[in-house]
Amino acid sequence: MRWQAFRELLLDRLRQFHREPEVIFWVYLFPLLLIAGLGVAFSEDGPKPVLVRVVADSPERTAELARQLASPEIETETAGLDQLDRAGMGGRWDLTIVARDGGVEYRLDPQQPESRLARELADRALQQSQGRVDPVSTTTVAEVRPGSRYIDWVIPGLLGLNILGSSMWGVGFTLVDLRIRKVLKRLSATPMRHGDFLLALLASRMLFLALEVVAILAFGRLVFHMPIVGDPLSIAGLCFLGACSFSAISLLTGARADKLETVTGLMNAIQVPMWIASGVFFSADRFPPVVQPLIQLLPLTQLNNGLRAILLEGHNLLDEAAAVGVLSAWGIVCFAAALRLFRWQ
């Protein structure tokens, strides 16, 4: 009897959500499409050879150089001296080799790691073809680390992104919509306990969260063979904590706003910086060291770091104290502030 109201409120939230086909698309299908797109764009079939452009004053000389360079790791294309400067920078090749009297000249952009690699490979091939003998004999054994591909790295980031997005929409936007429709006002005219309402809203979030997480991880596992080495409890725990934290932030966003424009603007102002800085599509380490402390305080950064450590490296939740701490702090502070500011009408 005591939980009757909570149950009905929860059922109502679930109905309002799953009877909205657009929501299903944006929450479930869209992230999967995004993963599929990224997976296709960045999937690699074995290591790619470097591309070297060979330039000499006669076709015989270019052909000879190309023959000396021949190896599975090097792909060559030839060009005449007249084309050397016209093509300028920005070509597809990693390295240009220009034949000079008594030797060759390497032309490359030293900023590009691929170019530096191409120079080393080409240099070794040329020297060895002319009889250089290396003093140490070496062999190479391929040892592929699971989880090192871009797709493995990006799926946990997209999972974090999705938890952020669906919590923001599911809580803040919903609240403002109910406030505009005067449903919050109508409910507050009943004996409904306010706690039951908020609890039902959060509980409905968590149920949908479980579906989202399972859908994304299963998709990554089945379609892209992403390794999932962490234990399920830690994965679930961190996702739950992240969703609680973002729901609290979202509750605060929607605590007072009475226009959809206001809440949408606030939500974007919160989400967009994290999409960029929190290491979703590229590593957060790329930002300069001065802003790192700030970036590390963003909840999505911590959620993504934690998810990657747990999913790909097999850490457990207790190893991820920084993530747990930062997410909890955001959650508690925002929840407390939201309760103080909350307006039913």
Place this chain on the structure above:
Amino acid sequence: MDSPALLCESLVKVYPPDVRAVDGLDLEVPRGECFGLLGPNGAGKTTTVEICEGLLEPTSGRVEILGRRWADAGRALRLRIGVSLQETRLPEKASALETARLFRSFYDDGLEPLEVLREVGLESKADAWVGKLSGGQKRRLEIACALVGRPELLFLDEPTTGLDPQARRQLWEVIRRLRAEGRTVLLTTHYMDEAEQLCDRVAIIDKGRVIALGSPEELIGALGGDRVLEVVLDGPAPPPDESFWRERVQDVCEARVDGDRALLSVNRPHIAIPSLLEAIAAAGRSLEDLKTRHATLEDVFLKLTGRTLEGESR
């Protein structure tokens, strides 16, 4: 049981910067009464009702509901009242029955959800989504949600606005039944006939104040005549002014000119009408139209303010 169902004392509500929506309003509604608040748009009806419902804080003044104050007995009071707001848009993706069940779950004691839908004539739409109901059906669902906790005191803000005549009469029946069970109803309305049919007493509100209070019969009786003659004269010239009618026509207690119409309150039309025709002929005018009808609360408002209820309060 001796405390009134509703008591307001010198209620004031000021919206910033200086809209005095309610301006020193006193009301006392005994238990078991059906009480109507009547007034033009912007008179302060909704504001008054929402203060009584504990949804708005008054700027000053005192409210007691069923003998208790909102500050002392919030949830305990909410269990005993039912509310239908002037404007709510219930979530659209739940059926009427699911919505009624949701509201039922907030109360310890109440009606069966299906029963309450039947009460407002919505049982055939029980499984239809709220978003697919017509405007009047949505209104009835909101009333159902107000009834579902079997409230001792029911607040209905414009319950029949947008309903067809049949649905209105059906709702009147519901309200009469509630009153017969000893429950108290406070409603606001723009319909004179509704107030006259349904309410034991009405308060006419204008600019945030009560300007008349009493049973509909008393208020109409106080006009001095319970029949009204509506006179329209031929030709472009406006009708003569009020003193003409009062002095030249017999049995006229009250005369008002409203545009090209003259409205005369009389008690005995069979005496008033012949003398009216004489007076018009003597003045060299002729009659275009003459109607007689019963006086309504509309005439009461017109007499008190010189304006019609359809206008704006301010």
